[in-house]
Amino acid sequence: MLEDVLLLLDLKKEHDYENNMIIVLKKFGTTLVSRPSGKEAWLAFQPNLKNTSDSEEIVVDFTDVLVLTPSWADEFLTPLRSRFKDKVRLFNTDNSSVKATLEILDKNKF
Amino acid sequence: MVLLCTVSPNNMLSNDLISIREATKQLGVSIDTLRRWDAAGRLPSVRSGPRGHRFYRLTDINLFLRNESALAKQWAIASVGVTPPNDVYCPTRDVFQARLERLQHSLENIVPDSARYLLSAIAGEIGNNSFDHNLGNWPDITGIYFSYDLNNRNIVLADRGQGILKTLRHARPQLTNAGEALKVAFTETISGRTPEARGNGLKFVRKVIIENPFTLKFQTGDAKLFLKEHDNNITTLPAGEYVRGCIAIIGFEKRT
Numbered sequence: 001m002l003e004d005v006l007l008l009l010d011l012k013k014e015h016d017y018e019n020n021m022i023i024v025l026k027k028f029g030t031t032l033v034s035r036p037s038g039k040e041a042w043l044a045f046q047p048n049l050k051n052t053s054d055s056e057e058i059v060v061d062f063t064d065v066l067v068l069t070p071s072w073a074d075e076f077l078t079p080l081r082s083r084f085k086d087k088v089r090l091f092n093t094d095n096s097s098v099k100a101t102l103e104i105l106d107k108n109k110f
Numbered sequence: 111m112v113l114l115c116t117v118s119p120n121n122m123l124s125n126d127l128i129s130i131r132e133a134t135k136q137l138g139v140s141i142d143t144l145r146r147w148d149a150a151g152r153l154p155s156v157r158s159g160p161r162g163h164r165f166y167r168l169t170d171i172n173l174f175l176r177n178e179s180a181l182a183k184q185w186a187i188a189s190v191g192v193t194p195p196n197d198v199y200c201p202t203r204d205v206f207q208a209r210l211e212r213l214q215h216s217l218e219n220i221v222p223d224s225a226r227y228l229l230s231a232i233a234g235e236i237g238n239n240s241f242d243h244n245l246g247n248w249p250d251i252t253g254i255y256f257s258y259d260l261n262n263r264n265i266v267l268a269d270r271g272q273g274i275l276k277t278l279r280h281a282r283p284q285l286t287n288a289g290e291a292l293k294v295a296f297t298e299t300i301s302g303r304t305p306e307a308r309g310n311g312l313k314f315v316r317k318v319i320i321e322n323p324f325t326l327k328f329q330t331g332d333a334k335l336f337l338k339e340h341d342n343n344i345t346t347l348p349a350g351e352y353v354r355g356c357i358a359i360i361g362f363e364k365r366t
Contacts (some may be wrong), residue, residue, distance in 0.1 A: 031211050033234030034203055035242055067214065067230045070310035071238055096224035097231035100321075104314045 038075030191250035244271035288331030
Protein backbone atom coordinates (compact mmCIF):
# COMPACT_ATOMS: atom_id res chain seq x y z
CA MET A 1 0.00 0.00 0.00
CA LEU A 2 2.72 2.44 1.05
CA GLU A 3 4.74 1.47 -2.01
CA ASP A 4 1.73 2.28 -4.24
CA VAL A 5 1.44 5.72 -2.67
CA LEU A 6 5.15 6.37 -3.15
CA LEU A 7 4.90 5.24 -6.75
CA LEU A 8 2.02 7.63 -7.35
CA LEU A 9 4.00 10.46 -5.79
CA ASP A 10 6.94 9.62 -8.03
CA LEU A 11 4.70 9.60 -11.09
CA LYS A 12 3.28 12.95 -10.09
CA LYS A 13 6.80 14.27 -9.75
CA GLU A 14 7.70 12.96 -13.19
CA HIS A 15 4.54 14.55 -14.56
CA ASP A 16 5.42 17.93 -13.00
CA TYR A 17 8.70 17.83 -14.81
CA GLU A 18 7.43 16.12 -17.93
CA ASN A 19 9.02 18.67 -20.21
CA ASN A 20 12.39 18.48 -18.50
CA MET A 21 15.20 16.00 -18.32
CA ILE A 22 15.49 14.71 -14.74
CA ILE A 23 18.73 13.21 -13.49
CA VAL A 24 18.25 11.30 -10.25
CA LEU A 25 21.79 11.11 -8.93
CA LYS A 26 21.18 8.33 -6.40
CA LYS A 27 20.81 6.00 -9.37
CA PHE A 28 24.61 6.32 -9.69
CA GLY A 29 25.10 5.52 -6.00
CA THR A 30 24.85 7.34 -2.70
CA THR A 31 28.59 7.74 -2.04
CA LEU A 32 29.87 9.63 -5.06
CA VAL A 33 33.54 10.32 -4.46
CA SER A 34 35.99 9.26 -7.17
CA ARG A 35 36.82 10.77 -10.54
CA PRO A 36 36.59 7.52 -12.49
CA SER A 37 33.10 6.81 -11.16
CA GLY A 38 32.03 10.38 -11.99
CA LYS A 39 33.45 10.04 -15.48
CA GLU A 40 31.79 6.67 -15.93
CA ALA A 41 28.46 8.11 -14.80
CA TRP A 42 28.83 10.95 -17.31
CA LEU A 43 29.64 8.58 -20.16
CA ALA A 44 26.88 6.17 -19.22
CA PHE A 45 24.35 9.00 -19.22
CA GLN A 46 25.26 10.31 -22.68
CA PRO A 47 22.59 8.31 -24.55
CA ASN A 48 19.96 9.98 -22.34
CA LEU A 49 21.27 13.40 -23.30
CA LYS A 50 21.60 12.62 -27.00
CA ASN A 51 18.15 13.82 -27.95
CA THR A 52 18.04 16.65 -25.45
CA SER A 53 18.16 20.11 -26.93
CA ASP A 54 20.58 22.56 -25.39
CA SER A 55 17.66 24.83 -24.50
CA GLU A 56 15.85 22.19 -22.50
CA GLU A 57 15.91 22.45 -18.72
CA ILE A 58 17.92 19.81 -16.90
CA VAL A 59 16.87 18.96 -13.36
CA VAL A 60 19.51 17.31 -11.17
CA ASP A 61 17.96 15.70 -8.11
CA PHE A 62 20.36 15.06 -5.18
CA THR A 63 17.79 13.25 -3.01
CA ASP A 64 19.42 10.47 -0.90
CA VAL A 65 22.95 11.28 -2.03
CA LEU A 66 24.91 10.91 1.22
CA VAL A 67 28.46 11.78 0.19
CA LEU A 68 29.55 13.91 -2.76
CA THR A 69 33.05 15.24 -3.49
CA PRO A 70 34.36 17.79 -5.99
CA SER A 71 36.25 14.99 -7.78
CA TRP A 72 33.05 13.17 -8.71
CA ALA A 73 31.15 16.38 -9.38
CA ASP A 74 33.93 17.74 -11.62
CA GLU A 75 33.47 14.77 -13.92
CA PHE A 76 29.68 14.91 -14.07
CA LEU A 77 28.22 18.25 -13.06
CA THR A 78 30.94 20.40 -14.58
CA PRO A 79 30.51 19.08 -18.15
CA LEU A 80 26.73 19.09 -17.69
CA ARG A 81 26.79 22.74 -16.67
CA SER A 82 29.25 23.54 -19.45
CA ARG A 83 26.82 22.21 -22.01
CA PHE A 84 23.48 23.33 -20.61
CA LYS A 85 24.69 26.34 -18.60
CA ASP A 86 21.88 28.06 -16.67
CA LYS A 87 19.37 25.46 -17.86
CA VAL A 88 20.73 23.13 -15.18
CA ARG A 89 18.68 23.27 -11.98
CA LEU A 90 19.80 21.55 -8.79
CA PHE A 91 17.27 20.10 -6.35
CA ASN A 92 17.46 18.74 -2.81
CA THR A 93 20.99 19.92 -2.15
CA ASP A 94 20.66 20.02 1.66
CA ASN A 95 23.20 17.27 2.38
CA SER A 96 26.31 18.76 4.04
CA SER A 97 28.80 17.27 1.58
CA VAL A 98 26.64 18.23 -1.41
CA LYS A 99 26.47 21.81 -0.19
CA ALA A 100 30.22 22.02 0.48
CA THR A 101 31.03 20.51 -2.93
CA LEU A 102 28.71 22.87 -4.82
CA GLU A 103 30.17 25.86 -2.99
CA ILE A 104 33.71 24.90 -4.06
CA LEU A 105 32.63 24.26 -7.66
CA ASP A 106 30.71 27.52 -7.85
CA LYS A 107 33.57 29.50 -6.33
CA ASN A 108 36.10 28.22 -8.82
CA LYS A 109 34.19 27.68 -12.01
CA PHE A 110 31.02 29.69 -12.24
CA MET B 111 67.45 -13.35 20.37
CA VAL B 112 70.53 -11.15 20.55
CA LEU B 113 70.87 -7.99 18.51
CA LEU B 114 73.81 -5.64 18.41
CA CYS B 115 72.47 -2.15 18.94
CA THR B 116 73.71 1.30 19.86
CA VAL B 117 71.78 3.45 22.31
CA SER B 118 71.22 7.05 21.30
CA PRO B 119 70.97 9.86 23.86
CA ASN B 120 67.20 10.02 23.68
CA ASN B 121 66.94 6.37 24.61
CA MET B 122 65.92 5.41 21.06
CA LEU B 123 67.92 2.73 19.36
CA SER B 124 69.16 2.90 15.84
CA ASN B 125 66.75 0.21 14.61
CA ASP B 126 63.58 1.56 16.25
CA LEU B 127 63.97 -0.32 19.52
CA ILE B 128 63.14 1.42 22.77
CA SER B 129 64.26 0.59 26.30
CA ILE B 130 61.91 -1.11 28.75
CA ARG B 131 61.77 2.11 30.77
CA GLU B 132 60.65 4.07 27.70
CA ALA B 133 58.08 1.36 26.98
CA THR B 134 56.62 1.71 30.51
CA LYS B 135 56.15 5.42 29.85
CA GLN B 136 54.42 4.88 26.52
CA LEU B 137 52.16 2.13 27.82
CA GLY B 138 51.57 3.50 31.31
CA VAL B 139 52.40 0.21 33.06
CA SER B 140 55.19 -0.94 35.38
CA ILE B 141 58.36 -2.80 34.44
CA ASP B 142 57.04 -5.87 36.29
CA THR B 143 53.89 -5.80 34.17
CA LEU B 144 55.95 -5.66 31.00
CA ARG B 145 58.04 -8.61 32.21
CA ARG B 146 54.85 -10.61 32.87
CA TRP B 147 53.44 -9.69 29.44
CA ASP B 148 56.74 -10.74 27.87
CA ALA B 149 56.71 -14.10 29.66
CA ALA B 150 53.09 -14.65 28.66
CA GLY B 151 53.82 -13.75 25.04
CA ARG B 152 51.35 -10.86 25.19
CA LEU B 153 53.97 -8.24 24.28
CA PRO B 154 57.27 -9.94 23.41
CA SER B 155 60.52 -8.06 23.97
CA VAL B 156 63.78 -8.21 22.06
CA ARG B 157 66.79 -9.19 24.19
CA SER B 158 69.85 -7.15 23.40
CA GLY B 159 73.30 -6.30 24.69
CA PRO B 160 75.74 -8.41 26.72
CA ARG B 161 73.33 -8.69 29.67
CA GLY B 162 70.34 -9.54 27.51
CA HIS B 163 68.27 -6.50 28.54
CA ARG B 164 64.73 -6.26 27.29
CA PHE B 165 64.00 -3.81 24.50
CA TYR B 166 60.81 -3.26 22.52
CA ARG B 167 60.17 -2.63 18.86
CA LEU B 168 58.37 0.68 18.36
CA THR B 169 56.12 -1.03 15.83
CA ASP B 170 55.07 -3.62 18.44
CA ILE B 171 54.25 -0.85 20.93
CA ASN B 172 52.16 1.01 18.35
CA LEU B 173 50.40 -2.17 17.32
CA PHE B 174 49.72 -2.93 20.97
CA LEU B 175 48.26 0.56 21.44
CA ARG B 176 46.61 0.40 18.02
CA ASN B 177 48.16 3.81 17.44
CA GLU B 178 46.86 4.10 13.90
CA SER B 179 48.54 7.34 12.99
CA ALA B 180 51.96 6.22 14.27
CA LEU B 181 51.66 2.92 12.39
CA ALA B 182 50.71 4.67 9.17
CA LYS B 183 53.55 7.13 9.53
CA GLN B 184 56.07 4.36 10.13
CA TRP B 185 54.80 2.69 6.97
CA ALA B 186 55.02 5.92 4.98
CA ILE B 187 58.53 6.90 6.10
CA ALA B 188 60.17 3.45 5.88
CA SER B 189 63.02 3.45 3.38
CA VAL B 190 61.87 0.11 1.96
CA GLY B 191 58.20 -0.22 1.14
CA VAL B 192 56.27 -3.19 2.50
CA THR B 193 52.67 -4.15 1.84
CA PRO B 194 50.56 -3.00 4.82
CA PRO B 195 48.39 -5.44 6.81
CA ASN B 196 45.22 -6.42 4.93
CA ASP B 197 42.85 -4.61 7.27
CA VAL B 198 44.38 -1.21 6.44
CA TYR B 199 45.55 -1.77 2.88
CA CYS B 200 43.57 -0.50 -0.11
CA PRO B 201 45.45 -1.60 -3.22
CA THR B 202 42.69 -0.31 -5.52
CA ARG B 203 39.99 2.35 -5.52
CA ASP B 204 37.29 -0.29 -5.26
CA VAL B 205 38.67 -1.57 -1.98
CA PHE B 206 38.99 2.01 -0.74
CA GLN B 207 35.40 2.82 -1.72
CA ALA B 208 34.08 -0.22 0.16
CA ARG B 209 36.06 0.66 3.29
CA LEU B 210 35.08 4.31 3.05
CA GLU B 211 31.43 3.27 3.07
CA ARG B 212 32.16 1.05 6.09
CA LEU B 213 33.67 4.08 7.86
CA GLN B 214 30.56 6.05 6.97
CA HIS B 215 28.40 3.44 8.72
CA SER B 216 30.78 3.16 11.68
CA LEU B 217 30.53 6.90 12.33
CA GLU B 218 26.76 6.66 12.76
CA ASN B 219 25.80 7.64 16.33
CA ILE B 220 29.36 8.85 16.94
CA VAL B 221 29.07 12.15 15.10
CA PRO B 222 26.02 13.99 13.71
CA ASP B 223 25.03 12.95 10.17
CA SER B 224 26.23 16.23 8.68
CA ALA B 225 29.72 15.62 10.13
CA ARG B 226 29.61 11.95 9.10
CA TYR B 227 29.02 12.81 5.45
CA LEU B 228 31.65 15.56 5.46
CA LEU B 229 34.27 13.33 7.09
CA SER B 230 33.56 10.63 4.50
CA ALA B 231 33.83 13.22 1.73
CA ILE B 232 37.21 14.61 2.82
CA ALA B 233 38.63 11.13 3.50
CA GLY B 234 37.31 10.09 0.07
CA GLU B 235 38.87 13.11 -1.58
CA ILE B 236 42.29 12.60 0.04
CA GLY B 237 42.33 8.86 -0.67
CA ASN B 238 41.24 9.24 -4.27
CA ASN B 239 43.75 12.04 -4.75
CA SER B 240 46.48 9.49 -4.02
CA PHE B 241 45.15 7.19 -6.74
CA ASP B 242 44.59 10.06 -9.22
CA HIS B 243 48.14 11.33 -8.98
CA ASN B 244 50.02 8.05 -8.85
CA LEU B 245 48.14 5.89 -11.31
CA GLY B 246 50.78 3.93 -13.20
CA ASN B 247 53.59 5.72 -11.36
CA TRP B 248 53.67 4.20 -7.87
CA PRO B 249 57.36 4.11 -6.85
CA ASP B 250 57.00 0.90 -4.82
CA ILE B 251 53.76 -0.01 -3.03
CA THR B 252 50.60 0.46 -5.08
CA GLY B 253 47.61 1.91 -3.27
CA ILE B 254 46.99 3.50 0.09
CA TYR B 255 47.03 2.85 3.81
CA PHE B 256 43.61 3.67 5.29
CA SER B 257 42.63 3.19 8.90
CA TYR B 258 40.62 4.88 11.59
CA ASP B 259 40.35 4.88 15.35
CA LEU B 260 36.91 5.90 16.53
CA ASN B 261 37.96 6.00 20.20
CA ASN B 262 40.76 8.43 19.53
CA ARG B 263 38.61 10.10 16.86
CA ASN B 264 40.98 10.07 13.96
CA ILE B 265 41.10 8.86 10.35
CA VAL B 266 44.47 8.14 8.76
CA LEU B 267 45.37 7.97 5.07
CA ALA B 268 48.87 7.52 3.69
CA ASP B 269 50.52 6.68 0.40
CA ARG B 270 54.05 5.96 -0.77
CA GLY B 271 53.48 7.82 -4.02
CA GLN B 272 55.40 10.60 -5.72
CA GLY B 273 54.38 13.36 -3.31
CA ILE B 274 52.78 16.72 -4.01
CA LEU B 275 55.96 18.54 -5.10
CA LYS B 276 56.70 16.13 -7.93
CA THR B 277 53.05 16.01 -8.97
CA LEU B 278 52.52 19.77 -9.05
CA ARG B 279 55.76 20.42 -10.89
CA HIS B 280 54.01 19.11 -14.01
CA ALA B 281 51.80 22.19 -13.85
CA ARG B 282 54.20 24.58 -12.12
CA PRO B 283 57.84 23.69 -12.80
CA GLN B 284 59.16 26.65 -10.77
CA LEU B 285 58.09 25.05 -7.47
CA THR B 286 61.28 24.33 -5.54
CA ASN B 287 60.31 22.66 -2.29
CA ALA B 288 57.61 20.60 -0.60
CA GLY B 289 56.49 23.49 1.63
CA GLU B 290 55.66 25.68 -1.39
CA ALA B 291 53.92 22.79 -3.13
CA LEU B 292 51.87 21.98 -0.04
CA LYS B 293 50.69 25.55 0.27
CA VAL B 294 49.78 25.76 -3.41
CA ALA B 295 47.89 22.46 -3.23
CA PHE B 296 45.71 23.73 -0.36
CA THR B 297 45.12 27.25 -1.66
CA GLU B 298 45.11 27.32 -5.47
CA THR B 299 43.08 25.56 -8.11
CA ILE B 300 45.93 23.79 -9.83
CA SER B 301 46.43 20.19 -10.82
CA GLY B 302 49.35 17.98 -11.67
CA ARG B 303 47.06 16.52 -14.34
CA THR B 304 46.65 19.76 -16.24
CA PRO B 305 44.91 20.50 -18.62
CA GLU B 306 42.13 18.38 -17.13
CA ALA B 307 39.46 20.23 -15.11
CA ARG B 308 40.85 19.37 -11.71
CA GLY B 309 42.50 20.78 -8.67
CA ASN B 310 39.65 21.39 -6.24
CA GLY B 311 40.27 18.43 -3.96
CA LEU B 312 42.55 19.79 -1.26
CA LYS B 313 40.84 23.20 -1.35
CA PHE B 314 37.64 21.35 -0.55
CA VAL B 315 39.36 19.50 2.29
CA ARG B 316 40.63 22.77 3.72
CA LYS B 317 37.21 24.44 3.47
CA VAL B 318 35.50 21.56 5.27
CA ILE B 319 38.13 21.43 8.02
CA ILE B 320 38.04 25.14 8.85
CA GLU B 321 34.23 25.28 8.81
CA ASN B 322 33.74 22.31 11.16
CA PRO B 323 35.09 20.94 14.47
CA PHE B 324 37.74 18.92 12.61
CA THR B 325 41.53 19.02 12.41
CA LEU B 326 43.99 17.95 9.74
CA LYS B 327 47.67 17.09 9.94
CA PHE B 328 49.11 16.68 6.46
CA GLN B 329 52.67 15.90 5.45
CA THR B 330 54.36 15.45 2.10
CA GLY B 331 58.13 15.30 1.62
CA ASP B 332 59.77 17.29 4.39
CA ALA B 333 56.89 19.74 4.87
CA LYS B 334 53.79 19.54 7.00
CA LEU B 335 50.79 21.67 7.90
CA PHE B 336 48.10 21.67 10.57
CA LEU B 337 44.58 22.97 10.02
CA LYS B 338 41.73 23.39 12.46
CA GLU B 339 38.31 25.05 12.70
CA HIS B 340 38.37 28.83 11.98
CA ASP B 341 42.03 28.55 10.95
CA ASN B 342 42.11 30.63 7.79
CA ASN B 343 45.89 30.85 7.48
CA ILE B 344 48.02 28.19 5.89
CA THR B 345 51.44 27.81 7.45
CA THR B 346 53.71 25.01 6.37
CA LEU B 347 56.45 23.82 8.69
CA PRO B 348 59.52 21.66 8.21
CA ALA B 349 58.89 18.05 9.21
CA GLY B 350 61.40 15.95 11.13
CA GLU B 351 61.08 12.86 9.00
CA TYR B 352 60.78 12.60 5.23
CA VAL B 353 57.61 11.18 3.69
CA ARG B 354 57.99 10.66 -0.06
CA GLY B 355 54.23 10.40 -0.63
CA CYS B 356 51.60 11.88 1.67
CA ILE B 357 50.14 11.21 5.09
CA ALA B 358 46.93 12.80 6.37
CA ILE B 359 45.45 12.51 9.85
CA ILE B 360 41.91 13.83 10.21
CA GLY B 361 40.69 14.48 13.75
CA PHE B 362 37.09 15.02 14.79
CA GLU B 363 35.00 15.67 17.89
CA LYS B 364 32.58 13.11 19.23
CA ARG B 365 28.85 13.80 19.35
CA THR B 366 28.10 15.96 22.40
